[in-house]
Amino acid sequence: RDENGLSLLPAKHVDTGMGLERLCSLLQNKSSNYDIDAFTPIFDAIESLANVGPYEGKLGEEDVTLKDTAYRAVADHARTLTFALADGAVPSNMGRGYVLRRILRRATRYGQQILKCEPGFFAKLVPVVVDTFGEAYPELVKNQADIIEIIEEEEQAFSVMLDKGIKYF
Numbered sequence: 001r002d003e004n005g006l007s008l009l010p011a012k013h014v015d016t017g018m019g020l021e022r023l024c025s026l027l028q029n030k031s032s033n034y035d036i037d038a039f040t041p042i043f044d045a046i047e048s049l050a051n052v053g054p055y056e057g058k059l060g061e062e063d064v065t066l067k068d069t070a071y072r073a074v075a076d077h078a079r080t081l082t083f084a085l086a087d088g089a090v091p092s093n094m095g096r097g098y099v100l101r102r103i104l105r106r107a108t109r110y111g112q113q114i115l116k117c118e119p120g121f122f123a124k125l126v127p128v129v130v131d132t133f134g135e136a137y138p139e140l141v142k143n144q145a146d147i148i149e150i151i152e153e154e155e156q157a158f159s160v161m162l163d164k165g166i167k168y169f
Contacts, residue, residue, distance in 0.1 A: 046071055077107035078122065
């Protein structure tokens with residue numbers, strides 16, 4: 001906005017509100033956002049770390065063991081945390097940092113309890129996210145080592161707490 005009212009933007013775009021993943025699912029003729037090519041390498045990496053078999057795309061009542069729900073959550077959370085940490089956000093006990101900490105803990109718990117991954121698995125997904133999106137988002141490549149370090153520290157601390165809690169109850 002300037003003194004004359006609204007000013008023209010330098011780049012003109014139409015925001016459909018659809019989201020990139022939904023648009024990709026339509027263009028790739030997939031019934032779910034998680035079936036698009038952007039998730040395939042992440043699901044492959046999760047499968048290599050999990051001990052429950054591959055992602056099958058089951059939803060709702062079909063996903064009795066919650067395996068596919070866990071695959072989707074872990075993959076989505078790996079992307080979210082990798083991008084947020086690359087942008088300078090950090091897990092903490094307040095505000096957005098607390099949201100990030102809870103996201104990481106949920107992914108860690110799903111991975112360990114449902115997918116039967118070993119503690120420390122989650123940080124191993126960061127290079128896959130960076131390989132998948134790093135060309136378009138160079139800050140991922142630039143900050144990969146820091147992202148992995150932060151996730152390793154948070155994951156280790158939570159894994160110890162999770163083990164103690166499971167043994168206690």
